[in-house]
Structure formats: C-alpha cells, structure tokens
Amino acid sequence: xxxxxxxxxxxxxxxxxxxxxxxxxxxxxxxxxxxxxxxxxxxxxxxxxxxxxxxxxxxxxxxxxxxxxxxxxxxxxxxxxxxxxxxxxxxxxxxxxxxxxxxxxxxxxxxxxxxxxxxxxxxxxxxxxxxxxxxxxxxxxxxxxxxxxxxxxxxxxxxxxxxxxxxxxxxxxxxxxxxxxxxxxxxxxxxxxxxx
Amino acid sequence: xxxxxxxxxxxxxxxxxxxxxxxxxxxxxxxxxxxxxxxxxxxxxxxxxxxxxxxxxxxxxxxxxxx
Numbered sequence: 516x517x518x519x520x521x522x523x524x525x526x527x528x529x530x531x532x533x534x535x536x537x538x539x540x541x542x543x544x545x546x547x548x549x550x551x552x553x554x555x556x557x558x559x560x561x562x563x564x565x566x567x568x569x570x571x572x573x574x575x576x577x578x579x580x581x582x583x584x585x586x587x588x589x590x591x592x593x594x595x596x597x598x599x600x601x602x603x604x605x606x607x608x609x610x611x612x613x614x615x616x617x618x619x620x621x622x623x624x625x626x627x628x629x630x631x632x633x634x635x636x637x638x639x640x641x642x643x644x645x646x647x648x649x650x651x652x653x654x655x656x657x658x659x660x661x662x663x664x665x666x667x668x669x670x671x672x673x674x675x676x677x678x679x680x681x682x683x684x685x686x687x688x689x690x691x692x693x694x695x696x697x698x699x700x701x702x703x704x705x706x707x708x709x710x711x
Numbered sequence: 712x713x714x715x716x717x718x719x720x721x722x723x724x725x726x727x728x729x730x731x732x733x734x735x736x737x738x739x740x741x742x743x744x745x746x747x748x749x750x751x752x753x754x755x756x757x758x759x760x761x762x763x764x765x766x767x768x769x770x771x772x773x774x775x776x777x778x
Contacts, residue, residue: 533778620778622743629745629772633752648777659717661770662750673775680777 516701517545523700524548526609527616528600528628530576531555532680533644534618535566535583536689537696542584542591544697549584551577552596552608564682600624602631610636614699616692617643620674629664639663642695646670647688649678656687658695665699667691712765726765730758733769745772 523546527534530553538549553576557567571579577595584591596608605628609615615636617628625643632641646668647656655669668688674680713722716737723736730746730753746753747770753761763769 529778531778618778620776622774622776625774625776625778626743626745629774630752633747643772643774644778645772645774646777648775659770659772661718661747661768664745664747664770664772666772668775668777670773671775672777674777685778 519701520545520697521547524550524612525614525616525696525700526550526612527552527618528605528609529553529618529620529624530580531561531618531620532564532682532685533647533689533692534616535576535580536564536686537616537618537693538580538584539566539587540690540693541696542587544693546591546696546700548592548594550594550596550609550612551580552598552600552605553577553580554597554599564680564685600628602627602635605631606635609639612639614640614642614696616696617641618689618692622673633664640699641665642667642692642699644668644688644692646672647684648672648674648680650681650684652684653687656684656691658691660695665695667695712763714763714765715768717769717771728763730761730763733763734758737771739771739773741773741775743774745774746770 555576557571559572575597577597581593619625632639640663642665644667659666
C-alpha cells in the first residue's frame with residue numbers, strides 16, 4: 516500500500532481545518548506528493564481545530580503546513596501555492612494530481628471548485644466536505660458517492676455563531692476525506708474505473 | 712416516473728419534470744446545490760429548462776459553509 520501511495524499526488528484546496536488535518540493523515544498514510552493551495556495566514560483562532568501550533572501564528576498556512584508535514588515525514592514532497600484559487604488557477608495548479616480534495620470554508624468556494632473539476636478537469640476525482648459544524652451527532656457524518664464525486668459530512672449543519680466548527684467533527688470530516696482519497700488512489704491500481 | 716436521487720430510488724406520479732420542479736417537490740431551498748443528472752453537471756441557470764426523466768440518476772449535493 517505505501518509503495519503505491521508514495522507515487523501518488525493529491526491536491527488540497529484550502530489549508531484550514533479540513534485541509535491541514537487531511538494533509539497530515541495523507542502524509543502519515545504514505546502519500547508521496549501533496550499540492551496545497553491557500554492564501555491565508557495562521558491566526559490564533561485557528562488553533563482550536565487546525566493542524567498548526569501557537570508559534571506559527573502569522574505565518575502563511577501553506578508554509579507552516581509544509582513544515583509540519585516534513586516533521587512527520589522529511590521525505591514528503593510538497594508543492595505550495597499561496598494564492599486564492601479561482602477556476603483558472605485551480606484547474607492549472609491541480610492538473611497533474613490523481614485526486615483533488617476540496618477543503619474550503621465557504622459554500623461558494625466549495626461549489627466553485629466542484630464545478631471547476633467537473634467542468635474543466637476531465638476524469639479528475641474530487642472529494643468535498645459539506646456539513647461538519649458543532650459537536651456530537653457522529654452518526655450523521657456520511658459519504659455520498661457518485662462517479663468521480665464524493666461528498667463527506669452531514670450535508671446540513673452550517674457554521675454559525677451558535678454552531679462553530681469544533682475540532683472533533685472537523686477532524687472526522689478531514690479524515691473521511693483522506694480515507695476516501697486512499698480508496699480512490701489504491702482502488703484505481705486494482706482496476707477501479709472512473710466514470711461520470 | 713422512477714428516478715434515483717443520491718442512490719435512493721424515488722417514484723413520482725409525473726412522467727417528467729424540470730430540475731426546478733424536483734427541487735420544489737423535495738423542498739430543497741438551499742442556496743448552494745450541485746446537481747448532476749446521469750453524471751452531467753446542470754448549470755444553475757438551466758434548472759428551469761432541464762428535464763428530469765424516468766430512469767435518470769440524479770445527484771443533489773447541498774453545500775454548507777464550514778471547514
């Protein structure tokens with residue numbers, strides 16, 4: 516398994532709660548190359564759920580995440596892009612990936628990336644997350660799979676003041692995304708075929 | 712007609728309907744939804760004139776903020 520994963524490249528769109536934790540899981544599992552894009556910097560308010568540390572506040576997330584991933588595995592290859600993704604840049608940056616993981620915060624950005632991958636990136640599998648706010652309700656987390664699209668989460672719990680994103684459910688969604696990515700990366704070698 | 716919605720079989724008395732009709736029937740009023748019919752993405756501007764027919768496989772992904 517690790518031999519196959521070492522030759523794989525995964526795109527991560529967004530390095531917040533979903534992207535940073537998903538990236539850590541993929542590196543620990545043995546994925547060889549990650550392509551990570553995020554324009555933002557680490558804020559103190561991110562430390563409640565994102566894979567960063569207090570001494571990294573103020574740094575670009577993509578640079579801090581690269582450092583943290585290299586502390587897990589010094590041999591991991593990363594391509595970092597400190598940019599705000601739009602359809603053009605997303606299609607270009609992730610073109611050579613085996614799968615793209617949607618790890619944005621806003622619903623609009625999630626829709627933009629899914630539509631970009633489906634509309635412009637022929638055959639590219641995408642894993643998105645929708646609905647991970649609050650705490651508890653572990654059983655409501657699920658996966659919708661159809662062709663090259665997979666969506667994890669409860670598909671309904673929107674972030675709000677009363678229902679902020681909290682580490683456990685964000686981490687569950689991030690790890691579900693990583694788990695689906697492994698299925699795609701490993702299944703393909705076992706004859707898994709893309710459709711849709 | 713019988714269609715598949717997110718992998719579950721659903722039957723409707725109509726012979727056909729538009730994507731907008733289906734969303735109303737399912738009481739979907741979410742601002743951001745990704746819709747595919749038989750794997751083909753339906754643009755938001757085409758919900759009123761895109762048909763859903765017997766045997767179609769429909770994917771409805773409701774996108775909410777959080778990450």
